[in-house]
Amino acid sequence: MMSAGTSNSLGKDAWLRLRANRMAVMSLFVLVGIFIVSLFGPALCSFSYEEQNLDKVFQSPDRVHLFGTDNLGRDLFARTAYGGRISLAVGLLATLVSLVIGVSYGMISGYAGGRIDSLMMRGVDVLYSLPFIIFVILLMVLFGRNFLLLFVAIGAVEWLTLARITRAQTLNLKNTEFIEAARALGFSNLRIIFRHILPNLLGPIIVYATLTVPAVMLLEAVLSFLGLGVQAPMSSWGSLIKEGAEKMDAAPWLLLFPGLFFCVTLFALNFLGDGLRDALDPKSSKNG
Amino acid sequence: MGQLNIQNLSVNFHSREGIFQAVNDIDLEIKEGEIVGLVGESGSGKSVTCNSILQLLPCPPAEISQGAIHWTNKDLLKQKEQNMERIRGQEISMIFQDPMSSLNPYLTVLEQVAEPLIIHNLATPEEAMQQASDMLVEVGVDRIRTSPNSYPHEFSGGMRQRAMIAMALITKPALLLADEPTTALDVTVQAKILSILKEACKKLKVSVLFVSHDLGLVAELADRVVVMYRGKVIEQSDTNTLFRNPEHPYVKALIACRPTLENSSNRLPTVDDFISPGDSKPKAIKSPPSSAPLIGKKTLVETKGLTVEFTSKDGKVRAVDDVSLAILEGSTHGLVGESGSGKTTLGRSILQLIKKTSGQILLHGLPIQEQSSLQKLHFRKSMQIIFQDPYASLNPRLTIEQTLSEPMTVHGIGKSKQDRKDRVIALLEEVGLNSEHLSRYPHQFSGGQRQRICVARALTTEPKFIVCDECVSAMDVSVQAQVLNLLKSLQESRGLTYLFISHDLGVVKFMSDEISVMQKGKVVETGTAEAIYRDPQMEYTRKLIDAVPRANRKAEFYS
Amino acid sequence: MAQAIAKLLYYYRTLICVVWIVLPIGCSQPSNVETALDEQILHFGLGAEPQHLDPHLATSVAAHNILSALMEGLVSENPKNLKPVPGVAKHWEISPDGKIYTFYLRPDAKWNNGDPVTANDFVYSFRRMLNPNLGASYSSMLYPLKNAKIYHSGDKRWEEAEVGVRALDNLTLELTLENPIPYFLELLNHFSWFPVHQPTIEKFGSFEKMGTGWTKPENFVGNGPFNLKVHKINSLISVEKSPTYWDASTVRLQGIRFYPIDAAYTEERAYRSGFLHLTQTVSADRIDFLKENFPEELHFEPYLGTYFYRFNLEAPPFDDVRVRRAFCLSVDRQRLVDKVLKGGQSPAKSFTPPGTGGFMPEDRFQFDPKKARQLLDSYLAEKGMEKLPPIELTYNTSEGHKKVAEALYGMWNETLGVEIQLLNMEWKVFLSTVSKGDFSLARAGWIGDYVDPHTFLQMWRSGDGLNMTGWKNEKYDQSLSMAETSKSADTRWEYFQTCEDLLAKEAPILPLYFYVHLTLRHPSVKGWYPTLLDHHPYKFVYLERDDAP
C-alpha cells in the first residue's frame, strides 16, 4: 500500500506526523513562547507583580509599563506574566487530573456495561447536581487551604462530562472485532481497557480536553472568589480578565492584554489538540 | 459508437505520499441494451471508473487527468454540476456495493425509492410514493404493502439491495451502473438479486455496466466482459470467448482460483501461479485430493445441546438452538448457512465470547464450565478465532509487532523480549510476511495481508483449535485463494483443527472434511463434505448448492 | 455545493435583516429617566433584595429604603438634617427628667385601608417587636423603653413586665424610658419603631410568627406616603402614591420603582443607560472614570460608618500592645484614602466618625512609621526574634476589601518588613471564622444605627458579642456605662473621649477610614439631600428637568 515509516513507537511516530502539521508546529512554538514569558517574564521585568506605586495607577501602556498599570499602580506585564504561571499550571494540570479521573471512570463504566454502568452513571448524575459552592467550602473546611485542593475541586467538576463522553465512545468500541479478538486471546479486562480501548479514544478526548482548559482557567477565578486558589496579590489570567472586564471602559488595557494571552493560548492549544489528534491516529497519514 | 463511450480516461489520486494513478488511459464502450461486465480485483480501478462516469469521485483527492466520457451527444466530464444533477438518477442511475450503508438510515425506504421521481419532477409526491411502492413489489419487496413506513435497518441486506435496484430503475434510466451490487450478500441472496436485476433490465431495456471482482458472477449476467488490472484494461471480449479462450494470464488465474464444488484439491491456484516474474507459464495447479481418513481421530471440541438466547424487543430469540456438534482433532469442520442462521453466534459461544444459555461445551471431553482464571487462560490459549473483517479486527493503534507479541506476554510465551520478537518474525514468515512489516500499522496493509496478520495473531498462543468466522468472505477471489491455501498448509504443518464458518458452500467444501448446515439456529444436516454435496438431504442444503454461481462450473468446464 | 452555500448565505442575510427590523422596535421606547419626568416615577437602584418587608423583622438598608416609603413612625424627619418633625404624632411632650415622652397622634393619620392609626397600634407593634418568640433581630433597638429587656428576654409576660409603653387614649401614647436618651426622637425613625396594622397581621397568622403572607403586595397594609403594588423577588418592588396618607398633598412623586440589582457594575450600566435615577452601589474603582465623565452626577456623601480591622488579642503577636500599635502607626491613612480609595472618604483617626451627633473625637490614630518601627523592634528584641512570622490578614471576598488589603500589605511590608498573607473567604465562612476567633487580623466595618457615638463605642464593651477581639478593659466599660446614664451632652462627650482614648492606646482595632456614600444621581432628581444616615424622606422628593447649564 503506502510507504511505511520505520519508527517503532506510537509516540515517535506521532511526533513525526505532528512535525508535518504546520499549524500544530506553529501553535507549539506559540505555547512555548508563552511558557517562556510566564516563567522568565517576571524575572526580566523591572517590576514585580506585587510592587505598588500609588502615584501611577491606571497608566495606559507606555515604554516603562509595556502593558500599563492597574488600580494600585502595579505593572500589568509583570502581573500577566506571573498570572500565566498560575493559569497554565492550573489549566493544564487540572485538566490532566480531570482527564485521568474522567477517562478511567468512563472507560470502566462503558466497558463493564449493564448494572455497574448504570450505577456509575447515576453516580455522575448525583455529582452533577450537587451544589458546587458548598462542596468547595466543605473541602476547604476539611482540608484547609491547600493549593492541591484547587485541582481536586476543579477535577471534581470537569471530569463528569469527560466521563460521559468516554463512556459513550467506549460503548461503541466495546463491540468492535479487535476488542473481541483481545478477549479471545485471554487478555485481562484492565489490559483491554487501557491498552486497546484507551488509545482509540484519544481523538475525541484530546479535542474535549482543549475545550476544557479555558473552562478550567475561568473556573479558577470563581474558586478564588470562594477563597480557594490564588490569593491576592498573586494574579492569574482568570482573575485579571474578570477585573479587567469590570473596568474595560475606563482602562481597556486591563482586559486586553490578559485576554490576549488567554485567547492566544487557547487558540494554540486548540490547533495543537487537532494536530495531536491527527498525529496519534496512524491512519491519518493516508489521506492528505 | 455506443451509448456510453469512455476514451483515454485517466484518474489520479493525490496524497501526501504522492500521486497514485488509479485508472490509466482506458477505453470502454457500452452499447444500447448491452450488459457489460467490468471485472478486476480491489484496487484495479474498476470502481473508480464506474464512479467517474457520474462524477461521484471526491475531488480532491481524486483528479481526472485526461480523457472523455461521451454520453449520447455530450461529454460528461465537461458538464456543469447542474446538468450532471439532471443526468444522475434520470438518465444514468447507480447501485452501490454495500446496501447497509448506501441507504439513508434516517429516511423510510419508500421515501428514498420515490425520491428520484420527485427530484426530477417526474411525478407528484403522492404519485411517486405509489410508483415506488409498485416498483418495490416488482423487485420482490412485498412487505412494503403492509408496512410502508419501514426504515432500512428493518430490512435484510438482500431486501435493501432490492430497494436500491428499485430506486435506480424507478426513473427508467437508459444506463445502470452496478458497482459490486451483490458482493456483500449471501450466496443464495446474490443469485436472487442477479436474476431480478437481469429481468428488470431486460424488461426496461436498460444498458448495464456491472462491476464485480467475481468473474463467475459476471459470466452469469454479462454479454461482454472487460477485465481491469492495476488501472488498465487488459482484456475485453464477449463472455463466451473470454471463458473459452482467455488470453491474459491474469484472466486465466482469475478463472482458476475460485474454489468450486466439483474440484477438491489440496491447494488452490493463485494469481502468482500465473503471473510470476520471468516465468509466465502457469505452474502446476492440480494435485491429487488428499483427504485424510477421518476414522480413528479423536474428538477435540464437542457441544451438547448448546443454546444461546438473546433478548430483543420481541422477546427472546434463540440464535443457537440445541446444537450438538463433534469436531475431530486435526480436521476441518465446515459450518454453512445463510446470514442469520446462527453460525457466527455458535462459533463465538464455543469460544465463550458470548454467554451460552444452556448446554455444554467440551474440550478434550472435559466440560468447560465456570473456570478459575488460570484455567480460563489456558482455555483461551488453546482456542482462537479469525474474524471476517480484517480491517476491524486489528487495533489500528498498535504496530504489528505489538499486536503479535502482546498475547505472548500475557500467556508467558517466550523468555525474553528478543525471544518473543524472534517468534513474531517466525510467525510472520510462516504466514507469508516478513520482519520488515514489524513496525507497520494495520492500515498500511492490504486486506489479504491483514488477514494473514490475523492468522498469525491467532497462532501466537499456539492453539489447537481455531474458529474461522467468514474469514475470507470479504475478499477478492485471488486473495481468498491465497488465504485458504495458507490455512490449509498451516493445518498440515501444525495439526490444527478448524471450525470453518462461511455462507459460501464452495469455499466450505474446499476446506472441510465434514460439514454442518445451519438454518434458524439449528443444525439441519451434518456429514462429510462429499456426502453433503453429492447427496443433500434437505431442500435448504440443495438451495445453498444451487446458489453457487453456475458460471464457476462453466468456467471449470472451459478451463 | 455552491448552491447549498448560496442558500445558507441567503438565510444569513435574512436573519440579519430580521434583526435590523426587530431592533428599531425596541428603539422606539424612550428611557426610564425621560418618561419619568411626566410620570413622576422615581427609578431607584436598591442594591440588594430586602430580606423582609416586615418592619419588625427587617435588617437591611434596602429594607429601610422601601419601608420608609410604606410606613411612618411617630415622628418623621427633616430631609436636610434628619431632625425630628411631626409624623403620626402631631406634637409631643418630654418630661423634665427626660424619661417620659407623651405623643399626641394626629386624627387624620390613616392606614391605607382607611382605618385610623391609633395609640394602641403602637402598643401592639412595640409588644410584637419585643415578643421573645418573634425573634426580631433589631428588638434591642427598643431597649431604651423601660422594662423592654426584661420582657424580651422572656423572664416576664407582657402583663407583668410593665413595659414603658401605654395608650392613654386612642390618640395619646406615653413612652417611659429606662434612662434619659438625648437622641431618642431620632431613634424613632428606625423601622423597628414603625407601627403595624393589627388586623392584617392577625389575618395571616399568629403575631409572633415570622414569614406570614401579610407583606405580600395584595395583603400589605401600611400608613406611609406610598402603597406596595408589586413585589417580584430579585426583579422589582413598585410602590404607588397613597391617597389616604395624611400629608398626601406634599407628596409629589406618583410612585417609586425599586430595583434590587446586586451587582455594582450592572447597576452602574443601568444608570448610565438611563434606566435608573439613582444608584448607591458605585464601586470605588470607578471613581476616576465617573468623576471624569459624570462630574455633575457623582456625589460623595458622608456616611455614618467606619472601616476598620480587628486584631486578635488572644494569640501572638497581637497579644502585645506594642505590635498592635506598630501596625496602627505604620498605616498612612491619608495616602490610602487619596491614592487607593479616591472616593472622598476621610481617614479614620478615631473610631467614631467626627461629628456624630455633635461629638468630635480627637485624632488619635496617627501615621508615625518611625515610632512604629521602634515599638516593633522593642517587641522583637524582647522576644529575641529577627522578624515577625508571616501574618494572616483575613477578609471576605470583594474587590474593594481586596484592594485595601493589598494596599496595606504594601505599607506594612515597607515600614515594618512584615510578611502579610492575604486570605479571602466567602462571606459566611468569614463570619464564622472571625466569631470563632480563628484569625489574627480581620477586616470589619460598622454602620451606625443612629446618630450618636454610642452606636459605635458600645461594641467594645468587654465580652460584647460584636467585640470579637478578646479585648477587655474595665475602665472602658465604666466610662461607657457612665455615658449611658448621663443626661448632659458634655459629660457624655467626656466619657466617650475617654473611651476613644483607651481604644487608641490599647489598639484592639485599627480604624482605616470613614465611609462615604458614593451616589450617582440624575440631575432631575430634586429634594434629595446628603444625610449622615442616608435617609431621604420620599415625600419631599420630586423630578424636574434640569435645565441649568
Add this chain to the structure above:
Amino acid sequence: MKKLLLSRLLQAIPTLWVIATLTFFMTRFAPGGPFDSEKAIAEEIKVKLESHFGLDRPLLEQYLIYLQNLLHGDLGPSFKYPEWDVSELIATAFPVSLTLGILSLLIALCIGIPIGMVAALRRNSWMDYLPMSLSMAGICLPTFVLGPLLIFALSTNLGVLPPVGWYGPEDWILPSLTLGLFYAAYIARLTRAGMLETLQLDYIRTARAKGANSWRILTKHAAKGGLLPVVTFLGPAFAGLITGSFVIESIFFIPGLGKFFVTAAFNRDYTMVLGTVLFYATLIIFLNLLVDVLQAWLDPKARQT
C-alpha cells in the same frame, strides 16, 4: 420505548434521594449558618430563629422531617426570604430561566448550525477557517466580557435596547444574544464535526447519484445524521442554560433560577439550596431523557431499544 422511560423514571427516584441526602448533610456541615451576619444578632434571638426553622432539633430528625415534607412536595420556606416558600420562588424564577434558555438556545442553533454547515461544506477554505476561528474566539470570550460590551454598544450608546431587567420582550434580546453567541460557538463546532463525518458516508453518495442537488443533500440527507452530536449536547447545555446562567443573570439583572442556585449557597439558605439542587437534578434527569427520546425520533435505529 415505554419500558425505557419507565425504568429511567424508576432510577430517578433513588438518584434524587441520594442527591437530597448528600446535599442536606453537605450544607449542614459547611461553616456559617443562615443567620450569621456582620451585625451579629444576640444569642437568644438566634435560638428563637433556629427553633422557628426547626434547626434546634437533632440533625437526623431534621433530615427525616425534610424527607417527609419532600414526599408531600413541600420544600419549606426559604431561610433568607422567610416570606416566600422555596417552591414559590422556584415557580416564579423558572419561567424566566426557561424563556431565556429557550431563546438563547434558538439563537445558538440559528447561528451555529448554518455556520457549521458552511464550514463543513467548504472544508479547509477561508469559509471554514474564519467562522471556526471566530467560534473559538467565542468560546474564549467569557460572557462577562461579551455581555457588558453588548450593553455598552446597544443600550448605553445607541439606546436601542434596555440595559437590564426582565420586564418585557424587548428585555429578552440582549441576554439571550449574549448567551446564545457563546453556545452558538460550541454548536458550530459540533455541527461542523458531525457534518464532516456524515457527508462522507455512502448514503450521501447514493443521494448524489440520484441527482439530488447539494441543498437537498444537506437538508434532507445529511442534516439528521450530522446533527445528532448537537442533539446530544443540547440536553446538558439546556440544563446548564437554565440554572447555570448566574453570570448572565447578574449582568442583565434577570430574576432567574441561576441566582437562587448560587446565592442560596452563599446565604446558607438550607431549604433553598436543597430545593434548587433537587429541581436542577430533576431537570437534568428529565432533559437527558428528553434527549434520548429526541435521538430516537431522529434515529429510527434507536427507536427499538
